[in-house]
Amino acid sequence: MKTIQEEVLALFREEIPGYLDNHWKEVPLELDSDLFDAPADDLYDALNKFEQNFHVDLSNVKWSCYFPWQNTPLLTRWFKLKQEDVEKNRKPLTVRMFAESASAGKWLYD
Numbered sequence: 001m002k003t004i005q006e007e008v009l010a011l012f013r014e015e016i017p018g019y020l021d022n023h024w025k026e027v028p029l030e031l032d033s034d035l036f037d038a039p040a041d042d043l044y045d046a047l048n049k050f051e052q053n054f055h056v057d058l059s060n061v062k063w064s065c066y067f068p069w070q071n072t073p074l075l076t077r078w079f080k081l082k083q084e085d086v087e088k089n090r091k092p093l094t095v096r097m098f099a100e101s102a103s104a105g106k107w108l109y110d
Helices: 004-015 040-054 074-079 083-087 095-104
Strands: none
Touching (some): 004 040
């Protein structure tokens, strides 16, 4: 019987491809993998399945903590800030966070 952590990791691995190492070998997601660079469509699909399978409501997650650049107004991006300045304050979004939230039955972070 799988633990919740193993089930959540399996779900994310099914939806999001791993990353390529320096030798072009695919490295699968792990619990501490940051999902920041995950393809948006794949992440969206994983989040939908996560909500359905584990009954954790993600509607109140403060996504701007994890994806600040996407939530910065366009004019601010053009004129005032560098992407590096915005992203240095970014919180990592890991598979482990979803596994722990699934165990608790609610989103635990932000």
